[in-house]
Amino acid sequence: MKLKFCKMHGLGNDFMVIDGVRQTVSLTPERIRQWGDRHFGIGFDQLLLVEAPQSQDNDFRYRIFNNDGHEVEQCGNGARCFAKFVSDQRLTNKQAIRVETARGVIVPEFHGGGEVIVDMGVPRLKAADIPFTAEGDAVVHPLELDGRTLEITVVSMGNPHAVQVVEDAEAAEVGRIGALIESHPRFPARVNAGFMQIVSRSEIRLRVFERGAGETLACGTGACAAVVAGILRGLLDSRVRVHTHGGDLTIEWAGEGQPVKMTGPAVTVFNGEIEA
Ligand SMILES: N[C@H](CCC[C@H](N)C(=O)O)C(=O)O
Numbered sequence: 001m002k003l004k005f006c007k008m009h010g011l012g013n014d015f016m017v018i019d020g021v022r023q024t025v026s027l028t029p030e031r032i033r034q035w036g037d038r039h040f041g042i043g044f045d046q047l048l049l050v051e052a053p054q055s056q057d058n059d060f061r062y063r064i065f066n067n068d069g070h071e072v073e074q075c076g077n078g079a080r081c082f083a084k085f086v087s088d089q090r091l092t093n094k095q096a097i098r099v100e101t102a103r104g105v106i107v108p109e110f111h112g113g114g115e116v117i118v119d120m121g122v123p124r125l126k127a128a129d130i131p132f133t134a135e136g137d138a139v140v141h142p143l144e145l146d147g148r149t150l151e152i153t154v155v156s157m158g159n160p161h162a163v164q165v166v167e168d169a170e171a172a173e174v175g176r177i178g179a180l181i182e183s184h185p186r187f188p189a190r191v192n193a194g195f196m197q198i199v200s201r202s203e204i205r206l207r208v209f210e211r212g213a214g215e216t217l218a219c220g221t222g223a224c225a226a227v228v229a230g231i232l233r234g235l236l237d238s239r240v241r242v243h244t245h246g247g248d249l250t251i252e253w254a255g256e257g258q259p260v261k262m263t264g265p266a267v268t269v270f271n272g273e274i275e276a
Pocket of ligand 1: 013045046064066072073074076077078094158159160192210211212216219220221222263
């Protein structure tokens with residue numbers, strides 16, 4: 001059977017997007033890993049599945065799978081591509097849509113053109129909600145790793161993030177240290193590791209070693225988590241330009257209990273089909 005898909009990216013963080021509303025698709029971790037392989041398959045950081053909502057209050061359900069085959073709770077760059085996809089595919093004629101994820105509803109707004117604005121929901125900051133094993137809920141936690149003590153801020157955007165401030169993002173050992181943080185025993189569900197350089201109170205450089213995918217060119221939830229962490233640490237104002245290897249995002253957060261707003265591009269590369 002032929003399965004239609006769309007290859008998309010948000011700042012080089014790339015996706016296989018599947019319409020699971022008008023198609024029936026069975027996904028296994030093995031099949032996701034096979035399709036995600038950049039030599040033997042289609043190649044992507046994550047697979048995004050569009051489904052009908054579980055509640056009639058919402059427009060869609062959004063499921064996300066890392067290229068290691070594991071299903072995860074949230075993907076920010078993917079949310080912008082999701083919004084563009086359902087509009088381009090005429091699955092909706094709304095500009096703002098309510099999208100169910102594993103950890104709550106997000107609201108992407110797509111007005112045509114390149115930019116998509118997404119209400120990414122309220123970040124969770126308690127260690128237990130990340131989940132992260134810690135004494136209490138400090139803004140900065142010590143993390144013993146690689147013979148030294150890192151200072152991390154933990155944030156959940158639905159998915160878990162550990163953010164540290166570095167002098168120079170380009171010089172950071174993202175591959176080696178990121179992998180050690182990702183699988184650190186104090187993160188029972190593993191974690192995305194952010195390396196944030198403060199350029200000014202309204203500008204950062206960010207690299208992210210993603211859980212289940214390694215370093216990507218950009219990470220939308222990682223950008224949200226980094227700005228939240230920087231604001232909590234008193235280093236950033238409420239609207240921040242985030243420079244990633246794949247390009248720039250604008251992230252806004254008015255403080256605890258408030259949602260994070262992300263603005264950035266979504267690009268369709270090609271439509272394809274594959275034997276499934
Ligand atoms: N690797 C992430 C999922 C994808 C997030 C990222 N691609 C984004 O844009 O937010 C995780 O395991 O939580």
